Amino acid sequence: MSPETLISTLGSMRQAGSVFGVMFSEGRDEIFSDLAYTPERIAEMVNVIDDIVAYFEGEGRSPEILSFCYDGGNLLLVLARGYRLVVLHHNADEVDFISSAAGAFLKDYFTGQAVTEWSKNKGAGAHAKKAASSARAINARQQPVDPTAPITPVR
Amino acid sequence: MSEEEKSDNEMLTEALENGRIRFFQASRGSASGKTGHEDTALFADNLMTLQECAILLGEKLGMHAVASTTVYEKSETIGFCFDPNSNPQNPRVAGGIVNRRMPFREFNRSIRDFIDR
Secondary structure, eight states, X not given: OOHHHHHHHHHHHHHSTTEXXXXXXXXXXXXXXXXXXXXXXXXXXXXXXXXXXHHHHHTTOOOOEEEEEETTEEEEEEEETXXXXXXXXXXXXXXXXXXXXXXXXXXXXXXXXXXXXXXXXXXXXXXHHHHHHHHHHHHHHHSOOOTTSOOOOOO | OOHHHHHHHHHHHHHHHHTOOEEEEEETTEEEXXXXXXXXXXXXXXXXXXXXXXXXXXXXXXXXXXXXXXXXXXXXXXXXXXXXXXXXXXXOEEEEXXXXXXXXXXXXXXXXXXXXX
């Protein structure tokens, strides 16, 4: 998934229903955010989420989706493979729809990563084969020819 | 095993076999339920953890009054709601654990129905 596609998909989620903010991070690295908070506040939130995940991991637990309802809004937190997706939304009744959309986004993201990795490996593999073939051809040309060896006709 | 413990275990077994929510209540630092001490302690632990998570995140968002929290973990749904009719100085909480993933809306509605009973 290219950065442009990622931003577009995350931005689209923002248009879904009563969503008013999205944040996507990996560990303590913010990948994307359109939350209406200062960069410092967003960084603090990324760190708090990382601490929460670390706490659960320390307890041998692996929650996948957490939904929090506050007086001023709702927060959905989706956790997967070290990635964290936060979706803020006004309407609590939309939580299942948003949860489903968030899960679908992450699946697409991981699929994109897997395809990119496969392409890289395939490309590297094809390049390596070509290089090996060229090396063999060069080696063959560089072998000294014995002028006394019998000439074997090609059949 | 006492009769009460036997009954609690039967309720737990029945709830697990049928995928029914086990309900709990909590206030003033203690929790109660009908599915045994261990199950109630499990809810109490989750209640403390989820409340703490909600407070930490809410602080960063500028949101302070937590109404409810729910979590999916493996094949379980665990959560709680504050009883809106309880005294804010002595808030009561109701919650549940169910051994399947329930839609969040349905789970929260079940907890609120339990509060209203």
